[in-house]
Amino acid sequence: MDQTVRKGNASPNNVEPVPVSNDVYSALRGVVDPELGGNVVDLGMVTSVDIDPDGRVEIGLALTIAQCPMRGYLEGETSRKIAALPGVSEVLVRTTAMTREQRANLMSGARLRARENAHRTRVHPTTRVVAISSGKGGVGKSTVAVNLAVALAGKAFSVGLLDADIWGFSIPRMLGSDERLSADDDTRLITPADVQGIKVVSTGLIIDKEETALMWRGLMLSKALEQFLNEVEWGMLDYLVIDMPPGTGDIQMALARLLPQAEMVVVTTPQIAAQKVAVRVADMARRSHMPIIGVIENMSSFVCDHGEEYPLFGAGGGAELASTLSVPLLAQIPLDPAVVTGGDEGAPVTTDRPETPAAMEFDRAAKRLLELLPPVNEENCTGRIAKLLEQLAVSEPVASPSSTGVTSH
Numbered sequence: 001m002d003q004t005v006r007k008g009n010a011s012p013n014n015v016e017p018v019p020v021s022n023d024v025y026s027a028l029r030g031v032v033d034p035e036l037g038g039n040v041v042d043l044g045m046v047t048s049v050d051i052d053p054d055g056r057v058e059i060g061l062a063l064t065i066a067q068c069p070m071r072g073y074l075e076g077e078t079s080r081k082i083a084a085l086p087g088v089s090e091v092l093v094r095t096t097a098m099t100r101e102q103r104a105n106l107m108s109g110a111r112l113r114a115r116e117n118a119h120r121t122r123v124h125p126t127t128r129v130v131a132i133s134s135g136k137g138g139v140g141k142s143t144v145a146v147n148l149a150v151a152l153a154g155k156a157f158s159v160g161l162l163d164a165d166i167w168g169f170s171i172p173r174m175l176g177s178d179e180r181l182s183a184d185d186d187t188r189l190i191t192p193a194d195v196q197g198i199k200v201v202s203t204g205l206i207i208d209k210e211e212t213a214l215m216w217r218g219l220m221l222s223k224a225l226e227q228f229l230n231e232v233e234w235g236m237l238d239y240l241v242i243d244m245p246p247g248t249g250d251i252q253m254a255l256a257r258l259l260p261q262a263e264m265v266v267v268t269t270p271q272i273a274a275q276k277v278a279v280r281v282a283d284m285a286r287r288s289h290m291p292i293i294g295v296i297e298n299m300s301s302f303v304c305d306h307g308e309e310y311p312l313f314g315a316g317g318g319a320e321l322a323s324t325l326s327v328p329l330l331a332q333i334p335l336d337p338a339v340v341t342g343g344d345e346g347a348p349v350t351t352d353r354p355e356t357p358a359a360m361e362f363d364r365a366a367k368r369l370l371e372l373l374p375p376v377n378e379e380n381c382t383g384r385i386a387k388l389l390e391q392l393a394v395s396e397p398v399a400s401p402s403s404t405g406v407t408s409h
Ligand SMILES: Nc1ncnc2c1ncn2[C@@H]1O[C@H](COP(=O)(O)OP(=O)(O)OP(=O)(O)O)[C@@H](O)[C@H]1O
Pocket: 134, 136, 137, 138, 139, 140, 141, 142, 143, 144, 165, 168, 170, 244, 245, 246, 298, 299, 300, 333, 334, 335, 336, 337, 339, 340, 341, 343, 344, 358
């Protein structure tokens, strides 16, 4: 059966123009086949893109084989990324199986790409990349990034944390690390610091002298980010959390270009009148084609020892932004002095004070993230390559039985 996703929760004031075919293809470049290590567009798996004037998008996706074990994953990822585009009301993914010839082309293309683009970035295609962004500064992006990373690591996932705030870095302080990054003598690749069970890279773990700082300052920001993605031995991570700098500019665009599988979690405060922020975030998502997974409201009500709630920074901002962006509100982290001391002392509340309401809410955010973005299970595809090669090895040109029709399930 084809997979249809209707976009719920669309707010009436979110009347966006219908995307053009270029927007859809750019978003599809974010759907990576974990096994073949390429995106579905470059792999030639997208057979058609049809866009209705009312925002209904139909995608034709040719799978390598009809029984492809990655089918559910690829369909789900395609639906999710297209549904995240502004102006899309419904997504229909029609899967077909490739013909023998299409399969042969795909394999030779994949081999060629593997040779040409080996390790374009060192982030593995199966790594889920979550960029923690916001429409404005000081709302708690770094705090959320650190606490989400330690919460995920605490659930036995392999987690990396990249501080993409090249000059405003705060991750080393928040994790209490003054380790210096080193490079492997043979490979020349940077080894991330191992801090509290997370692989961490930050400019703050590199510069120690003024001259070095000046040298680094000469580098373009996006170049520094490129280096952190291309020249760091990240290894097999389940999740790479990226702490984004304030603003919606260069780094966001560079990240989307370098890591098309990156997705965004937006942090906001409960302050209403966040309309400006919403516009900025939606615009950033549109320009970078980075899907937004959800919103985390931070600095929600302060709850005093007597249990009384004080909405110091207003109320409802997170829900409003989530509804405007048509994404879920993942959590509401209360204002809590323990969050500040945890950040200042390198002891994130999530691990250091797990009994606090803030820590519990960070944990809830991590659980929601795991539901929405489950780890890519490589075991799903073990049989697939063997099957592919087996089929390619059969020499007589017999048409595949399901090569013309929509595969049924
Ligand atoms: N839930 C919270 N309760 C209390 N204080 C908080 C909370 N979240 C963040 N803070 C504090 O607010 C300040 C700003 O947080 P943080 O540095 O994480 O924001 P940011 O969005 O990364 O800022 P920038 O835009 O400068 O990178 C820090 O001092 C932090 O400890």
